[in-house]
Amino acid sequence: MSDIIKRGISTDYHLRYFFVEVSDTIEQGRKIHQLKSLEEEYLFSSLTIAGLMIGADLKSDDESVTLKVTLNDNEQYLLVTGNRRGEIKGFPNFSIKSADQGIESDHKNSNTKALANRIRPDLQDGFFTVIKDIGLKVPYNGTTKLITGELARDITYYFTTSEQTPSSVGISVIFNDDGSIKKGVGFIVQILPEATETTIELLEQNLMNLPELSDLLEMGMSIEEIMEKIVLQGIEHETLAENPVKYHCDCSKDRFTKGLKLLGESDLRELLESDELLKVQCHYCGSLYEFSRSEMGDMLAELEGEKRDE
Numbered sequence: 001m002s003d004i005i006k007r008g009i010s011t012d013y014h015l016r017y018f019f020v021e022v023s024d025t026i027e028q029g030r031k032i033h034q035l036k037s038l039e040e041e042y043l044f045s046s047l048t049i050a051g052l053m054i055g056a057d058l059k060s061d062d063e064s065v066t067l068k069v070t071l072n073d074n075e076q077y078l079l080v081t082g083n084r085r086g087e088i089k090g091f092p093n094f095s096i097k098s099a100d101q102g103i104e105s106d107h108k109n110s111n112t113k114a115l116a117n118r119i120r121p122d123l124q125d126g127f128f129t130v131i132k133d134i135g136l137k138v139p140y141n142g143t144t145k146l147i148t149g150e151l152a153r154d155i156t157y158y159f160t161t162s163e164q165t166p167s168s169v170g171i172s173v174i175f176n177d178d179g180s181i182k183k184g185v186g187f188i189v190q191i192l193p194e195a196t197e198t199t200i201e202l203l204e205q206n207l208m209n210l211p212e213l214s215d216l217l218e219m220g221m222s223i224e225e226i227m228e229k230i231v232l233q234g235i236e237h238e239t240l241a242e243n244p245v246k247y248h249c250d251c252s253k254d255r256f257t258k259g260l261k262l263l264g265e266s267d268l269r270e271l272l273e274s275d276e277l278l279k280v281q282c283h284y285c286g287s288l289y290e291f292s293r294s295e296m297g298d299m300l301a302e303l304e305g306e307k308r309d310e
Contacts, residue, residue, distance in 0.1 A: 003246065005056050005086055006224070008239040010232075014195040015203065017232065018053040019187040020245065021223040025052075026173070027181040028247040029090055032286050038179065039096040042115040043069070043123075045173045046151050048080050048088055049186035052245050054130065055082030063134045069151070072125040081284075086245035089284040096122050112172040112214040120149030128158050152186075159190070166191040168203075170231075172213035185213060185223035187231060199235065206233050249285035256280050256289050257299065265303050272296045 005020040026045040035041045051067045058065060061084060068079040076094035096119055123146045132140040142162040146154045152171040159167035173184040189207075191200060210230050221229075260268065260280075271278055278291040 003244060004242055005052050005245050006239050006242040007056050008237050010199070011236040011238060012194070012199070013192060014199040015189055015191050015235070017187065017189045017227065017237070018056050019223050019227050020049055020052050020056075020185065022049065022052070022184045022245060023181055025088065025245050025247050026184045029088075030181055032247075032284075033090075033092050035092065037096055038175065039115055039119045039122075040092065040094070041175070041179065041181070042112070042173050043094075043096065043119055043151065044078055044090060044092045045181060045184050046171045046186075047078060048090055048247075049171050049173075049184050050151070050155055050169070051080035051082040051088050051090070052086065053186055053188050055088065056084055056086070056241075056243070058084040058132070059134070061085055063132065065133070066129075066131040068127075068129040068131070069123070069146070070127040070129070071122050072146075074126075084243075086243040087248035087250075088245065089247060089249045091283040112174070113212055115173075116150045122149075123151070123154075124149040128154050130158065130162070159188075168207055170210070170213055172217060174214050174217050183217055185217065185226070187223065187227060189231060202234055203231075206231055206235075249282060249287070251282040251285060251287055253289045256282075257291075257295075260291070260296075261299050261303060265300065268296060268300045268303065272300060 003022040003025045005018065007016070007018045009016045026048050029044060029048055030041050033044070035044060047067055047069055051065065054067065055065050064081055064083045066079055066081045068077055070077045071094055078090065078092040078094050080088055080090035082088040126146040127143055128146055129141065129143040134140065142158065144154070144158045144162050147157055148154055152169045156167055156169045159165045159169070167188055167190045169186070169188050171186040174182045176182045189203065191203070213226070216226055272293060276293060278296060280289045280291070281287070282289075
């Protein structure tokens with residue numbers, strides 16, 4: 001299976017689900033940001049997987065969702081932004097010290113459970129935030145504390161407390177021996193208002209019988225097989241949509257030009273006086289944009305003209 005996300009619903013409309021399987025998408029993010037430990041790779045990749053699934057629930061292509069995890073020191077954070085087209089980008093502004101000595105060290109304990117345990121101290125007492133831009137004047141914003149320090153469980157807690165949607169979330173990432181991404185998977189199953197106790201009990205029993213996702217992945221199972229044979233076993237369901245996913249940044253020189261103009265006349269004039277060539281780098285993809293003195297002068301002239309026209 002190539003990088004893909006699917007969403008579906010039970011035929012009796014008692015529950016809905018999302019599941020994703022990726023490798024190239026999170027590997028590209030890992031390379032762009034040059035993460036320095038397996039713990040950092042695992043956490044950033046896991047949030048990317050979560051962003052793809054939550055983004056798939058948006059109603060239109062013009063909407064977007066940003067997920068932010070703030071570590072317990074309240075200064076370090078990581079965020080991803082996605083949409084319903086399966087596009088995702090991210091920015092990690094954090095550092096977690098590896099229990100191993102570098103990426104290319106011992107991978108015997110690099111499964112999801114071990115990595116989750118190792119990053120838990122950095123996450124506990126941090127925060128998980130969901131920001132949905134759905135075209136309103138003010139984006140929807142929901143925040144919960146990271147209670148367990150295990151991302152999938154804390155996202156489950158977010159859905160239950162902030163959106164009042166009983167949910168189960170699973171996320172796993174496994175690695176190659178060189179520290180590159182072998183595969184990442186995730187699922188979200190949510191109980192709908194029409195659900196009966198029979199459906200809820202069956203789902204709960206299936207989830208209780210679910211082994212560690214990383215163990216199933218190492219056995220060669222796909223997330224689709226895991227969903228069919230374990231998570232949704234005994235529950236009639238159908239896939240409603242499936243989309244390819246990719247790491248995608250929509251930055252451009254025009255976007256950065258508009259951002260620089262927001263600095264205002266005084267800051268632009270200061271930049272014009274201090275730099276022969278202004279270089280601006282995108283946090284999400286690393287693309288570098290250059291602005292000459294002539295271009296900055298044009299921006300300043302446009303601002304001055306707009307001020308005269310007011």
